[in-house]
Amino acid sequence: MYIEGRHDKPYSEKLHDQLFILGMLIWNNNELPGYLLDNYCGKSERTYRRYFRQLHESGLIPEVRRSRSRDLKGGVNWRLAVAQQQDAVDLNDFLEVYCAARPNPQDRLYRCGRLLIFSLGYCYYRSEDDEEAGSGRDWETADGISYYVPVIDQSDMYVSLSRRCRQRDHRLVRQVLLEILKSDN
Numbered sequence: 001m002y003i004e005g006r007h008d009k010p011y012s013e014k015l016h017d018q019l020f021i022l023g024m025l026i027w028n029n030n031e032l033p034g035y036l037l038d039n040y041c042g043k044s045e046r047t048y049r050r051y052f053r054q055l056h057e058s059g060l061i062p063e064v065r066r067s068r069s070r071d072l073k074g075g076v077n078w079r080l081a082v083a084q085q086q087d088a089v090d091l092n093d094f095l096e097v098y099c100a101a102r103p104n105p106q107d108r109l110y111r112c113g114r115l116l117i118f119s120l121g122y123c124y125y126r127s128e129d130d131e132e133a134g135s136g137r138d139w140e141t142a143d144g145i146s147y148y149v150p151v152i153d154q155s156d157m158y159v160s161l162s163r164r165c166r167q168r169d170h171r172l173v174r175q176v177l178l179e180i181l182k183s184d185n
Contacts, residue, residue, distance in 0.1 A: 059102030
């Protein structure tokens with residue numbers, strides 16, 4: 001159906017931003033400075049609080065705490081409250097167990113977030129001159145850097161959902177994972 005003036009968006013900006021901040025929190029080992037969020041998302045602190053609350057309510061992560069940074073002269077840091085005591089455990093492993101214990105496959109935020117949590121540990125990048133090329137892998141190249149971004153399938157979440165729904169979620173998570181890797185360069 002054609003609706004005049006309607007934008008052709010491949011995904012919700014809100015969902016994309018929520019997944020991006022979740023991925024950045026994991027990628028930065030549970031210490032997410034506010035300036036990184038401002039650089040990539042450009043939302044208000046109130047919006048970030050709402051996004052973290054919705055991620056918690058969906059069953060993906062424990063509560064997130066906000067604290068003032070001593071290093072950044074009054075800047076803000078975001079951390080998972082429960083994971084602060086879990087220093088010996090890898091954050092990605094902790095979140096895999098946490099979200100698997102709270103299944104919510106009807107919620108798209110949960111499905112995409114779980115795909116992101118399970119896939120982030122398998123993503124990496126290399127420069128063009130790096131000899132350790134993984135032959136047979138699906139590399140995406142941008143600005144002289146190659147990115148390997150697999151999405152680890154979670155078939156149990158898509159039993160009652162369509163193949164199109166699964167493809168749409170995988171495409172969004174792959175895009176977010178690629179943006180997280182690119183932000184690290």
